[in-house]
Amino acid sequence: MHSWPSPDVPALSSRGPVPRLFNQASGQIEAAPGTDGTAGLYVCGITPYDATHLGHASTYLAFDTLNRLWRAAGLTVSYTQNVTDVDDPLLERATATGVDWRELAASQTDLFRGDMEALRILPPANYIAVTEVVDEIGQAVAELIGSGFAYGVPTPDARNDDARDVYFDSARAAEATSWFLGLESRYDRATMLDQFAQRGGDPERPGKRDPLDPLLWRVARDGEPEWPSAVGAGRPGWHIECAVIALDHVGRDFAVQGGGSDLIFPHHEFSAAHATALTGEPFASIHAHTGMVAYQGEKMSKSLGNLVLVSKLRAAGVDARTIRLALLGHHYRSDWEYTDADLERATARLDRWMAAAAMADEHETASTPDAVALVTRLLEALADDLDTPRALTLLDEWFETARVVPAVIVDAIDALLGIRIAA
Numbered sequence: 001m002h003s004w005p006s007p008d009v010p011a012l013s014s015r016g017p018v019p020r021l022f023n024q025a026s027g028q029i030e031a032a033p034g035t036d037g038t039a040g041l042y043v044c045g046i047t048p049y050d051a052t053h054l055g056h057a058s059t060y061l062a063f064d065t066l067n068r069l070w071r072a073a074g075l076t077v078s079y080t081q082n083v084t085d086v087d088d089p090l091l092e093r094a095t096a097t098g099v100d101w102r103e104l105a106a107s108q109t110d111l112f113r114g115d116m117e118a119l120r121i122l123p124p125a126n127y128i129a130v131t132e133v134v135d136e137i138g139q140a141v142a143e144l145i146g147s148g149f150a151y152g153v154p155t156p157d158a159r160n161d162d163a164r165d166v167y168f169d170s171a172r173a174a175e176a177t178s179w180f181l182g183l184e185s186r187y188d189r190a191t192m193l194d195q196f197a198q199r200g201g202d203p204e205r206p207g208k209r210d211p212l213d214p215l216l217w218r219v220a221r222d223g224e225p226e227w228p229s230a231v232g233a234g235r236p237g238w239h240i241e242c243a244v245i246a247l248d249h250v251g252r253d254f255a256v257q258g259g260g261s262d263l264i265f266p267h268h269e270f271s272a273a274h275a276t277a278l279t280g281e282p283f284a285s286i287h288a289h290t291g292m293v294a295y296q297g298e299k300m301s302k303s304l305g306n307l308v309l310v311s312k313l314r315a316a317g318v319d320a321r322t323i324r325l326a327l328l329g330h331h332y333r334s335d336w337e338y339t340d341a342d343l344e345r346a347t348a349r350l351d352r353w354m355a356a357a358a359m360a361d362e363h364e365t366a367s368t369p370d371a372v373a374l375v376t377r378l379l380e381a382l383a384d385d386l387d388t389p390r391a392l393t394l395l396d397e398w399f400e401t402a403r404v405v406p407a408v409i410v411d412a413i414d415a416l417l418g419i420r421i422a423a
């Protein structure tokens with residue numbers, strides 16, 4: 001599937017350090033390295049309805065910052081993102097609104113692309129819809145059955161009486177591979193059970209070996225989308241989709257698996273489990289998660305409907321650079337609540353920076369030692385677990401006192417923060 005056009009990224013005056021990121025699996029901040037000059041990134045994409053709210057935008061902006069830092073460190077980035085274009089909540093929304101689920105997914109994915117382009121988010125090289133890779137997923141499920149990591153569960157509501165939904169055997173994976181429950185999340189079992197039930201899991205399903213075993217393949221039911229596959233007609237479970245897309249497009253050994261903290265469990269835990277069961281190797285070096293953006297007292301979410309949409313803000317005339325600045329004002333790992341004051345602060349900040357840049361004389365745009373030092377400090381702040389609030393403060397300090405705005409600074413703000421303050 002096509003992604004969206006890439007913004008220009010100016011070259012920097014100096015090379016930056018390799019970024020360091022908090023790894024959920026170790027609880028430590030670690031270097032996010034490349035292998036042979038390439039850094040692999042897989043970020044969980046949208047389920048295409050109610051796109052793109054500020055929570056989505058904040059998550060993709062965090063990984064955009066990482067992408068920009070890797071480039072600044074001289075690495076090539078191999079970036080893949082998925083679109084969960086068939087899933088229960090999407091089907092429910094399509095039914096509730098009387099729209100064909102394919103049309104809903106296509107129109108919302110288009111809206112998302114437009115928002116990403118306006119926000120100047122660097123596009124993934126591979127933008128993969130689940131419906132494009134159902135064959136590959138079916139084959140992976142067949143492999144997991146063949147190697148004893150998956151089992152069938154009686155499914156009375158299936159169209160064929162003897163058909164069975166396929167589940168992942170967590171206990172077997174923990175015995176036979178380096179993966180174990182909690183490897184990534186470090187959650188205790190009570191938390192896992194709670195989150196599994198809230199986030200698409202079915203702990204009560206009769207016939208499972210462990211209530212936490214996740215669905216790999218849902219056999220065909222009347223009235224639901226289905227595809228033929230190596231394991232019969234049906235559709236994929238959620239975690240195996242991301243495991244297969246990441247393995248096929250970023251490879252076995254890649255730097256960062258990313259998404260919001262609402263995906264730590266069960267989604268990322270089991271994507272890693274499935275991938276490890278398929279390859280015998282650990283999945284991704286760093287498991288990175290963004291904090292949740294709230295609005296009106298609750299996590300901004302489709303199910304609650306408390307959404308601030310990027311497209312609505314844009315339609316109301318809000319400059320996309322202001323949206324970026326408002327989000328960058330919060331550290332990517334913090335949970336925070338959006339209010340209109342965020343946009344007001346960002347508007348004032350952009351105005352101050354733009355005014356300073358406009359006042360600088362043409363002949364004063366040549367680089368100075370101070371300007372080069374500022375770029376170095378920006379790179380250091382951002383490479384330190386993407387400390388965007390610190391980077392913005394450094395820039396505020398510069399713009400408060402400086403009478404010149406050399407091109408190296410304008411270009412660094414563009415290359416690292418994705419904001420062009422001068423023509």
Ligand code: 5CA
Pocket residue numbers: 044045046047048054055056058059082083084242258259260261262263290291292293294299300301
């Ligand atoms: N399609 C799945 C991932 S495979 C999914 O979670 N889709 S989503 O549309 O619900 O979310 C898209 C991305 O935005 C995910 O990485 C999710 O963790 C993140 N996200 C969702 N809500 C918020 C929020 N309120 N704040 C920050 N990030 C969020």
Ligand code: ZN
Pocket residue numbers: 043044045082242267
């Ligand atoms: Zn995912």
